[in-house]
Amino acid sequence: MNKWDWSKDKLFSDSPVLKYILCEGDAFDPKLELPRRCNEDYYHDLKKLFEHYNTKYMNAKKYIDDDVRLLSHEHIERLCNGILETIHLYHNGFPARAYQTFANELSHFTQYNAIPYDAQNGPRQQRTSLFRMRELDGGCASDRSAIFHVPASLRHCLKSSRYSIAGYPSLYLTTSLSLAQRESNQPKQAIASRFEINRHDTPMVFDLGVRPQDFTFAKNQGNSAEKRRGESAEDNEPIRVSKNYIRNYLAWFPLLAACSFVRSHQNGGFSDEYIIPQLLLQWIRDENQPPANSNRYLIEPSKETENRQEEGYISIIQHIAKRILSLEDNCREFPEAKKPLTPPENSELNQLSDKILSLSNNLDAATQSLMSNLPNDIQARNISKMEKDLLKTCITSIDRSCYRLRNLINRLRMTRRNKDREQGVLLDGKLFSAMHRLFESKKRLDWLASRSKRIVGIRYFSCKDLYAPNLGRNYVFPTESCSLDSNGREADMDEEAGSYCALLNSLFIWTNPVKIEDFASLDECESHLKDCEQLENLHGQSDWQAMHRSHV
Known part of the structure; x- marks a missing residue:
């Protein structure tokens, strides 16, 4: 799916159903705005949000005249109850049962509603710059492996993140360096790099990157952000979404909401708000696994x-x-x-x-x-x-x-x-x-x-705080079958084996990391990275080389 440059675009719709559910009068419904902070606790706040949403969804289906064919309310209610039951099981110390409950509900739900990965119904095709920032522990780390995902050999350093459990390496990227800095807790010394997807690849991304506030119901409102450099008036127009997209967005809204609570205890050892996001990434990885060899009587290949x-x-x-x-x-x-x-x-x-x-x-x-x-x-x-x-x-x-x-x-x-x-x-x-x-x-x-058509990551709006989504969008890509050393070579079965992910290495190219303190401002650093044309992966392959290699 991913179209890769629409983090600040407004989505236009004249659907009465969408406006009725997401708004109260002419303003957005404050009970459905995302991200949001907990007033009581995560479970009970989410339960109240679900009850409010279910009521509006059911009323919209009954009374609002619209061409959008909404999914049956029973399926929405079942998804909400399944998410709440998952959290309840997790709280009671049954993480395996919690995941199984969650996976069963999503498998059931996807039989009736498509996974949300084509969010904008064919928006403008552009190559978007993605950024990554990492705190500098000391010394001069200027090679590409220093800014790639944390190697599996250092998994003991990895804390729990929104979409990945403690000890599990994932590649987190943002659409702006300002957001990368915010997500990195404003480090005083850090390195940064610009990432791009290889031209020959179009990765599928599970889309949780659209807030209710990102919709506009008046075509002439345009983008909330200022017109970007090099864009025409037509480029800055809001993108009209299809009826299928509206149906899809409203059907998946309970899962979007469950993944979009700001962490209440920033320095705590456990975060309720991370339960559903982490289980979602686990489910995506499970869905991507090749079928198991279920044949007990395997015949040796000739x-x-x-x-x-x-x-x-x-x-x-x-x-x-x-x-x-x-x-x-x-x-x-x-x-x-x-x-x-x-x-x-x-x-x-x-x-x-x-x-x-x-x-x-x-x-x-x-x-x-x-x-x-x-x-x-x-x-x-x-x-x-x-x-x-x-x-x-x-x-x-x-x-x-x-x-x-x-x-x-x-x-x-x-x-x-x-x-x-x-x-x-x-x-x-x-x-x-x-x-x-x-x-x-x-x-x-x-x-x-x-x-x-397989999903290799998740796009989501930042829930670092309530302002962070205005700076751009985040992406997370899980590592799979890590098998490369720091030079991009197939690793032997030694201490460094399985350090870096071959799949992500083939998917991305990126610049050599730079120290942000070497620049007068963060904007200057971002401009320098955007102007840099030397992007390679761990193999030292550029965009063209990677494309050529994939077709040999």
């Missing part, structure tokens, strides 16, 4: 498969496609029918069942081998047309094979009612086992085919 791994990723998919088409050809030998198998067909199936099962086992092993040999940047880069076409062919062919196997199993059950019951049960088991292998293979290929 020498042919192992040899093809050396030929590259595309070659393995091509090899898998050939196996699938061969399996489909075998399943196609039996015509579709809703009647018992004839004696000749039954005899033929006896001879063919072992071959079908063997082909399914080999396919299962090949897809498992593929998943265990993925390139480090596979989730960060865009899927190529060749990969997409190959995977689509594979998945469609598996679907057709499963359909024919189900038809065969049904016909086999009709046949065994009369005779050869024992033989029928044996064949039934083989075909069921083959179909199970096909389902597991399809899950893996589905995951690969949809990886370009």
